[in-house]
Amino acid sequence: MLRLVSFALFLVVWWTAALLVGGAKLPSPPAVLDVMIAEAASGALFLHLGATLARVALAFVLAMSLGSAIGYLMGRVKLADRLGDPWLILLLNLPALVVIVLAYIWAGLTEAAAIAAIAINKLPTAVVTLREGTRALDRSLDEMASVFAMPRWRAFRHVVLPQLAPYVAASARSGLSLVWKIVLVAELLGRPNGVGFEIGVAFQLFDTPRLLAYSLTFAAVVLVIETALVQPFEAHASRWRPRAA
Amino acid sequence: MRLEVGITGKTFKSAAGETHEVLAPIRFALQSGEVGVLIGPSGCGKSTMLRIILGLDRDYQGHVARPPEARVGMVFQEPRLLPWRSVEQNVRLAAPDVSDAKLAELFRILELEAHRSHFPGELSLGLARRVALARAFAVEPDILVLDEPLASLDDALAGRLRDEIATLVASRPVTTLLVTHSLDDAVRLGDRLFFLSPRPARILAEVPIGIPREARGDAAIAAIKAGLARRAPDEQGGERAGRDVS
Incomplete structure (x- = not known):
């Protein structure tokens, strides 16, 4: 209910601003909706949305799985932490644009280059978050598992993973927004489809309604993914915690 | 299963680089079905000793022998x-x-x-x-380790849990090592009591209790405790409490 009120307020502010500034710079909500409907009817909206979503999914899964594994290793093994730390700092501070441009130069304007570049941008934050999570693991529970001679996999699954779950969820949430921002840049620079490509076209034509139609549709999709997937996962992972934490 | 502890020493280095001696030489063995009790002042190194016996701490001198196939059950302090x-x-x-x-x-x-x-x-x-x-x-478990399992519980509950531990220990042959502050718990549950010195811990006295656990009535327990009180705090007291009753 509160969410609806908040959304309605957003529409009111938008509409008022559109009336004040004028339709060329900021089109009103109905104008944007018209473009959305037209693009959806032609199928272009779904094509571009699908292409972008596929890239997001691939890059996200790649970065999360690789980043979590490396982060866990660096949290557990001192040597890995020492060796990996300079690389991590470098990657963390490398601008996304540099990675994307270099990837396109070295690997060509290919799908693989785009996905790799997006994944490399997300990777270091996943590593950092999971390394923190691993460092915060409760040693006394490790000892308990060791005394009771729990096999490695069972201990990992039931003792370690539940402690890492909040960190995975936090990393997934921030990662999703990061990947979503970077994927558009990658598409703008070197892909012939996707929301980023469409926004590039709209920018060249100064077609604001089209620009908003695509970005808002994608924002809506991200919102749905967040409420339908990320939040239920978090709720499930933290169901044992006392409520209202 | 026989549990043999032969620790010759344990030291650790503090952050300041000083070496602290935590454990002096400690030697004892428990037979299958026996309940050994470690009693000592707080911070004397009991927990360190337990960690060594459980294989969680390998940085010590000496050896601990337990059959590799022995199943271990543990009740930690928390x-x-x-x-x-x-x-x-x-x-x-x-x-x-x-x-x-x-x-x-x-x-x-x-x-x-x-x-x-x-x-x-x-x-x-x-x-x-x-x-x-x-x-x-x-x-x-073949080897059961209880680290102050009754600490910070009220007397009534501690008493009931102690009886439950006694029942469970009696139900199968298990080598048990109990750490406690409570002389009462020690006398009610133990077969042999080991009194430890302040840090670095060593065994001051070893006191066997001759009466089988289930035959120890309140009177017998009071007598054993009185005997122990007479010899304490003098570690050299030669008399062995409880032996006369066996």
Whole structure:
């Protein structure tokens, strides 16, 4: 209910601003909706949305799985932490644009280059978050598992993973927004489809309604993914915690 | 299963680089079915000794011999349950082979039936300790280590839990090592008492209790405790409390 009120307020502010500034710079909500409907009817909206979503999914899964594994290793093994730390700092501070441009130069304007570049941008934050999570693991529970001679996999699954779950969820949430921002840049620079490509076209034509139609549709999709997937996962992972934490 | 402890020393370096001696030479052995009790002042190194015996700390001099196939059950000072698993899952994860009947019996003895599906965060400390006990017994241990399992419980509950431990220990041959501050617990549960010195810990006196556990009435226990009180704090007291009754 509160969410609806908040959304309605957003529409009111938008509409008022559109009336004040004028339709060329900021089109009103109905104008944007018209473009959305037209693009959806032609199928272009779904094509571009699908292409972008596929890239997001691939890059996200790649970065999360690789980043979590490396982060866990660096949290557990001192040597890995020492060796990996300079690389991590470098990657963390490398601008996304540099990675994307270099990837396109070295690997060509290919799908693989785009996905790799997006994944490399997300990777270091996943590593950092999971390394923190691993460092915060409760040693006394490790000892308990060791005394009771729990096999490695069972201990990992039931003792370690539940402690890492909040960190995975936090990393997934921030990662999703990061990947979503970077994927558009990658598409703008070197892909012939996707929301980023469409926004590039709209920018060249100064077609604001089209620009908003695509970005808002994608924002809506991200919102749905967040409420339908990320939040239920978090709720499930933290169901044992006392409520209202 | 025989548990043989022959620690010749344990030191650790503090952050400032000083070397501290935690354990002096300590030597004792427990036979199968025997309950050994370690009694000593706080901070004397009991927990360090337990960690060495459990194989959690390998940085010491000497050796600890226990059969490699020995199953170990442990009740830590704090319950150390997995907060994200239910009571029943906590027990089953440590003891995957436990039968439903055995589990039901343990939960009945420890009065945990109503709490099977609760999470540890929903339990009182007394209940959580009972879950830790259930977990330690569910593995059907050959070696059972209890680190102050009754600390910070009220007398009535501690008394009942102590009786439950006695019942469970009697139900199968298990080598038990109990750490406690309470002379009462020691005398009621132990077969042999080891009195430890302040840090660095060494064994000041070893006191066997001759009366079988189930035959120890309140009068006998009072007598043993009186005997112990007479010799304490003098570690050299030659008399062995309780021997005359055996």
